[in-house]
Amino acid sequence: MLVRAFLYVLAIVISVIVLARIRSRSTRQGLLLAVSYALYVTWGWWFVIVLLASTLINFLIGHSLRRKRSPLTLWSGIALNIALLSTFKYVPEIAHSSSIAWLQSFSRVALPLGLSFWTFQAMSYLFDLYGGEDLDPSLLEFALYMTFFPIVISGPICRMPNMLPQFRSGKTPSGHDIWGGLSRVATGLMMMQFAQLLGRGINSGQGLNRGFDQMTQWTGLDVWCLAVGYGLQLFLDFAGYSHMAIGVARMLGFTVPENFALPFASITPSIFWTRWHMSLSFWIRDYVFMPLAMLSPAQWWWEFSLLMSMVIFGVWHKGTLLYLLFGCYQGILLIGHRRVQATRKRFKPLMRKLAWGPAFSWFLTTALIALGWIFFRANSLTQAFAMFRAVLTPASYGDRFLPSSLYLLVGVLAIGYALTVIVTSALDRYSSSDTNLRSEAITVLAQDRWIWIAPIYLFVSLAVLLLIYHLPQSGPGPFMYAGY
Numbered sequence: 001m002l003v004r005a006f007l008y009v010l011a012i013v014i015s016v017i018v019l020a021r022i023r024s025r026s027t028r029q030g031l032l033l034a035v036s037y038a039l040y041v042t043w044g045w046w047f048v049i050v051l052l053a054s055t056l057i058n059f060l061i062g063h064s065l066r067r068k069r070s071p072l073t074l075w076s077g078i079a080l081n082i083a084l085l086s087t088f089k090y091v092p093e094i095a096h097s098s099s100i101a102w103l104q105s106f107s108r109v110a111l112p113l114g115l116s117f118w119t120f121q122a123m124s125y126l127f128d129l130y131g132g133e134d135l136d137p138s139l140l141e142f143a144l145y146m147t148f149f150p151i152v153i154s155g156p157i158c159r160m161p162n163m164l165p166q167f168r169s170g171k172t173p174s175g176h177d178i179w180g181g182l183s184r185v186a187t188g189l190m191m192m193q194f195a196q197l198l199g200r201g202i203n204s205g206q207g208l209n210r211g212f213d214q215m216t217q218w219t220g221l222d223v224w225c226l227a228v229g230y231g232l233q234l235f236l237d238f239a240g241y242s243h244m245a246i247g248v249a250r251m252l253g254f255t256v257p258e259n260f261a262l263p264f265a266s267i268t269p270s271i272f273w274t275r276w277h278m279s280l281s282f283w284i285r286d287y288v289f290m291p292l293a294m295l296s297p298a299q300w301w302w303e304f305s306l307l308m309s310m311v312i313f314g315v316w317h318k319g320t321l322l323y324l325l326f327g328c329y330q331g332i333l334l335i336g337h338r339r340v341q342a343t344r345k346r347f348k349p350l351m352r353k354l355a356w357g358p359a360f361s362w363f364l365t366t367a368l369i370a371l372g373w374i375f376f377r378a379n380s381l382t383q384a385f386a387m388f389r390a391v392l393t394p395a396s397y398g399d400r401f402l403p404s405s406l407y408l409l410v411g412v413l414a415i416g417y418a419l420t421v422i423v424t425s426a427l428d429r430y431s432s433s434d435t436n437l438r439s440e441a442i443t444v445l446a447q448d449r450w451i452w453i454a455p456i457y458l459f460v461s462l463a464v465l466l467l468i469y470h471l472p473q474s475g476p477g478p479f480m481y482a483g484y
Contacts, residue, residue: 007042008039008149012248015031015035015252018031019173025167025168028170032149033143036148037147040149046112050084050115051118054122058122065129069129071130074127078123078126081123086319088110088115093318093319117154118152120280120316124159125142125145127287128159128160137160142160145160145163145167148163148249150249151249154245155242156245156256156257156259166253171253172253173251173253181251184243184250187247187457188240188243188244189240190457191239191240193464195233198232198410199233201403202408206406208226212226213379215401215402218401220392221400221402222402224391225407230373232413235264238259238277242260257279258279262275266365266366267361269334269336272365272369284312288308288312303338306335306338307328307335308331310327313330314326314328314375317376329372
């Protein structure tokens with residue numbers, strides 16, 4: 001792990017230096033592609049073979065679509081991508097639970113890292129070509145689109161119309177880009193450390209991993225602690241990684257999509273899913289939901305399309321019944337919210353008078369979204385139902401089995417994150433306020449934040465690293481979302 005981290009740092013430094021000096025488009029693209037393949041091969045040499053095969057197949061299909069926009073060509077390409085994705089992602093899962101001898105041999109097939117992400121990028125390219133986008137990447141540019149090292153492992157999911165002009169622009173990374181990117185990387189590293197701490201706990205073996213993997217009995221309070229804690233852990237882990245990926249891309253002079261936008265501040269499920277894993281949510285919206293929904297104006301079909309889109313969202317992560325139920329649950333939440341919205345229109349004057357309306361809506365949304373993480377994290381359907389049963393049993397709230405340290409850790413991190421968001425938002429608003437009303441001291445704090453934020457980051461990061469270092473490894477690895 002340390003060797004790979006060193007190679008990534010070395011690759012970033014070399015790339016930044018070379019991109020700042022070279023203006024030749026083909027040389028810049030060739031450098032980035034060579035670095036991307038060199039780093040990707042460190043995860044598994046045969047992973048590169050799968051990536052190369054997918055790149056060549058999709059480039060040739062795209063070339064055919066540019067010549068003639070044929071539905072048969074498009075759907076043949078989509079079918080090939082889904083077949084590739086299913087072979088490595090879903091067949092092993094089916095084989096693992098199968099009693100057929102020849103099928104069980106597929107259960108040991110490893111999932112190429114980032115397969116879901118670059119397969120969705122390939123499919124979006126084919127859809128965009130068929131939709132009339134004027135895209136003409138060379139094989140070198142398309143290979144770079146599929147392999148670009150800041151995003152190839154776990155996104156954000158990019159699209160060719162946004163990336164191709166950047167590959168051709170010859171933009172030199174500025175000092176602002178480099179420092180801004182470094183700040184994103186530092187933020188992401190600290191967030192991922194907190195995610196690991198949540199999984200392991202302050203005391204050895206008393207974190208979220210133990211609550212899900214070793215306990216067989218929970219009270220209502222325990223389930224809420226695990227559900228809220230896991231949602232926070234997943235956010236810190238994946239949003240932290242996204243910060244790092246976006247930051248590295250920015251250091252190289254590229255802008256890639258944001259993946260999170262204050263999802264826990266959402267006051268409705270609909271808003272939440274426009275702020276959580278945004279690159280995937282918008283992909284599902286644009287290429288699945290909208291085409292399906294436009295097939296019929298009927299309300300029931302619109303709701304069915306929404307439900308199917310969220311099912312695909314769930315199964316995209318993993319082909320199990322639990323993930324299918326996760327998608328169904330979130331789809332039902334979205335449909336329920338739309339129906340409640342329609343009903344509330346008749347009581348709009350009354351709702352305006354209720355000052356607690358937005359606060360209650362936020363609380364209810366946060367609670368319902370948190371419960372959905374049970375399907376996402378539970379180890380079995382039996383465990384998921386047992387946890388829901390505990391939540392719905394009033395008598396179970398009189399006791400708890402989880403250690404107090406985990407309740408404290410979840411609470412402190414949740415409050416700490418909320419305060420960070422509030423302070424950051426306040427400083428942003430202050431920076432754009434009337435200059436005549438500004439205090440000089442606060443202006444310095446708002447404009448030169450890294451003067452005081454950097455020492456805080458360093459202190460907190462070292463403290464968390466010391467805690468993690470003294471705890472044994474257990475449960476999910478350093479990055480929970482890798483391989484999805």
